[in-house]
Amino acid sequence: MPYKPLPRQSLGFFPTLLTPLPRLTQRLGGPRLFMKRDDQTGLALGGNKVRKLEFLVGEALAQGCDTLVTGGAAQSNHCRQTAAAAAACGLSCHLVLGGEAPDLPEGNLLLDQLCGAVIHWTGEFRKGEKIPDIAESLRAAGRRPYVVPYGGSNTTGAVGFVEAVRELADQLVHRNESITHVVFASSSGGTQAGLTVGKRLFGLDGKLIGIGIDKGVSGDVPFAEHVLELANATAARLGVPEHFSAADVTIREDYTGEGYGVVGELERRAIRMVAQTEGILLDPVYTGRAMGGLIDMVERGDLSAADSVLFWHTGGTPALFPYARDLVER
Ligand SMILES: *Cc1c(COP(=O)(O)O)cnc(C)c1O
Numbered sequence: 001m002p003y004k005p006l007p008r009q010s011l012g013f014f015p016t017l018l019t020p021l022p023r024l025t026q027r028l029g030g031p032r033l034f035m036k037r038d039d040q041t042g043l044a045l046g047g048n049k050v051r052k053l054e055f056l057v058g059e060a061l062a063q064g065c066d067t068l069v070t071g072g073a074a075q076s077n078h079c080r081q082t083a084a085a086a087a088a089c090g091l092s093c094h095l096v097l098g099g100e101a102p103d104l105p106e107g108n109l110l111l112d113q114l115c116g117a118v119i120h121w122t123g124e125f126r127k128g129e130k131i132p133d134i135a136e137s138l139r140a141a142g143r144r145p146y147v148v149p150y151g152g153s154n155t156t157g158a159v160g161f162v163e164a165v166r167e168l169a170d171q172l173v174h175r176n177e178s179i180t181h182v183v184f185a186s187s188s189g190g191t192q193a194g195l196t197v198g199k200r201l202f203g204l205d206g207k208l209i210g211i212g213i214d215k216g217v218s219g220d221v222p223f224a225e226h227v228l229e230l231a232n233a234t235a236a237r238l239g240v241p242e243h244f245s246a247a248d249v250t251i252r253e254d255y256t257g258e259g260y261g262v263v264g265e266l267e268r269r270a271i272r273m274v275a276q277t278e279g280i281l282l283d284p285v286y287t288g289r290a291m292g293g294l295i296d297m298v299e300r301g302d303l304s305a306a307d308s309v310l311f312w313h314t315g316g317t318p319a320l321f322p323y324a325r326d327l328v329e330r
Helices: 022-028 050-061 079-090 107-114 131-140 155-176 191-202 223-238 265-278 286-302
Strands: 018-020 031-038 067-072 093-098 120-121 145-147 182-184 207-212 308-313
Touching: 018 155, 022 031, 022 265, 022 286, 031 107, 050 079, 050 145, 050 155, 067 079, 079 107, 079 182, 093 131, 107 120, 107 131, 107 286, 131 145, 145 308, 155 191, 182 191, 182 286, 191 207, 191 223, 223 265, 286 308
Parallel strands: 031 308, 067 093, 067 145, 093 120, 182 207, 182 308
Antiparallel strands: 018 031
């Protein structure tokens, strides 16, 4: 179905590869497995935020803004991709990061700094709570800041994943493949909201299964409700008469372990298994956990040999290095 075009700034390498995982499939002895390689979206080591940023930065440029402001955890992939997008478009970037400045920046934080981002440290606030304050002080200093929300997850960002489904649906048609499930890490919700809308608009087969990364709620509402609201708002934004209900949003919240960013045996085992069967690197915070969930669902028989499952690799690999201590064999 056609929908209202939004301003878009080209930033990444698309379409990303859709690839079978024959050795992981064989190792698990369950469903046929495929992977969508959004860890290879191209901008400063890639990741899923590039898709959202094409629309967010498109909007920022259309509004004549000169600075991107966003926030997250110190090892935020979203912040790193935003810093790179700003650099690639000649914009300034201010990042509002949780925690304190370390002696030596590692992983994503190193890349933020290499891309020229100005970093503001905000202690316990790792979800961008201080973004409005920083944006206000930039305005007072005569800048034109564009606020990119936490995780890039508003309706504008989610459109990146509506478009991603168009891309995937084309690839599946060309390969004459169909899938029964799409499994991915879900955290600030924009990815899942966009996939939900895209699935409806482009008739994608396959049940969407978000693996919840972060314990509990988003603001005041349960996470699944937040994703549902964002999906409905995104459809409205695009001017398409689609409505979604709770049945359209599946989130497995039983793999959050010790909480956000805490690596356990689930993640360690999944990262090792995929690296050693396919030579593909996952990340410790998001895709390691999501793949751990997928492996568990196969081992429990929730996903069977009759299924064809697509794992959407959303990136995050620069965080492997700062997590070295948690990833070595124990
Ligand atoms: C941000 C991120 C996600 C989650 O995407 P949301 O749209 O925030 O739910 C998953 N994987 C990686 C590597 C990410 O950086």
